[in-house]
Amino acid sequence: MRIRYLIPWLMLAAVAACAPAATPTEDHHAAAAVTVGNLEITGAWVRPAAKMEAGAAMATPEAGGMGMDPNTLLSAAYMTIHNEGGEDDKLLSAGSDIAAAVELHNVKMENDVMSMFQVPFIAVPADEHATLKPGSYHIMLIGVTRELKVGDHVSLTLNFEKAGSVTFEAEVREAGE
C-alpha cells in the first residue's frame, strides 16, 4: 500500500534527475554564445577541410597560400554577430592558429555569376546584427594546417574596432543550422 504512493514520487524524482542532464546535450549542437563588449556571437561554425591524398604526390615548394601547391587546404567560418550596444562596430580582422592566413570576404551574385572578393571590414551596426553565411560574408581560412573533420573544434580570434578582441572555439560542421 505504501509503495503504491511512493511510485509517483519516484517517477517525479527520476524526471527531476534527468532534466539537468538533458540541457547540456541540447547546447552541444547550438554553439554557445560568446560575448565581447556589446557584441554577442552565436551559431559559429567552420567548414570541413579534407587532406588531398592525390596532392601529397605533387607537392611543390610554394606552400602556404593558394598558389600552385595542391596541398593547400581551405575552409571558411560563419556566425551571427549581434550588436546590443548603442554604437556601430566593425569586424576588422580575424585569425586562427590552424590557418596560415585569414581574410574577410563577401560574395556577390550577378546574373547567376558568383564572385568572391576580399573586404576591408564587416560592419556590425548598432542594435543590429551581421550575418556571416554561405553565399555572403564569411571569414576565409587559407592554408589550413590540419584536416578539419565534422565535430572538431577550431580556435578563432576576431578583432573588432570598438569591442576589442575575442578568442573562442567554433565547431566544424557540414552546414549551418
Next chain:
Amino acid sequence: MSRFKLFAGALIAGVALVGLVVAAYLALRPRLTPTSFHGQWIDSISPASDFVLQTAGSRSVSLSDFRGRVVLLFFGYRFCPDVCPLTLYEMKQMMEALGPDGERVQVIMVSVDPERDPPDLVDEHVKNFHPSFIGLSGSADDIAAAATPFGIFYQQTEGSANTTYLVSHTATVTALDTEGYVRLIFHHGMQGKDMAEDVRQLLGR
C-alpha cells in the same frame, strides 16, 4: 408515372455521366497539366553538345558516357571555399533523398581553374562530398569548349598575396535528362530535397 420514371432515369444517367467525366479528369490530370519543377525548365531540341575532359588517373570522360542517367553538371573550382561547397553539399543531400534512384544520377563538377585543379585533385575533392561524384579538368581550351554551350561564364579575378587569384563563375547546376537533353537549371541556393524531387520527375518516377 412513366414520364416521371423517364425523367428520373435521365437524371440518374446525367449525374452518372458528370461523375464519370469528373473521375476521368481527376485520373488524367497529372498527365494533362504541365509538371511543375523547382528548377527552371529549359526546352531543348537536341542533346547537349558533347565534351571530353579528364578525371582521376587522367582517364578521359565524355558527357555522352552518361546517357541513361540524369546528369547534374556544375562548374566550380577546388579553392572556392564558400559557394561551391554549398552546392556540392546540397547535391549530397539530394543523393541521400534519392536513395536507390541515385544510381541513375551522375553529379559532375568541371573545374574552371585548370591551373590549380589537375584531374586527380578535383575528382578527390568532389568525392569528399559523395563517392559517386565525378570531378573533371583538362586543358584551358577543352574546359572553355565544354562550358560555353551551357552558357557558363568564368573569369579569374584579382586575389591577395594569400589567394593569388580567385575565379568568378556561373553558379548554376544544369540538369540533363537520360537522353542527354538539357532540361533544368538550378539556381544557386536550391535545396537538395527540391533537386531530388525534380530529378525523380526527370527519371520518370
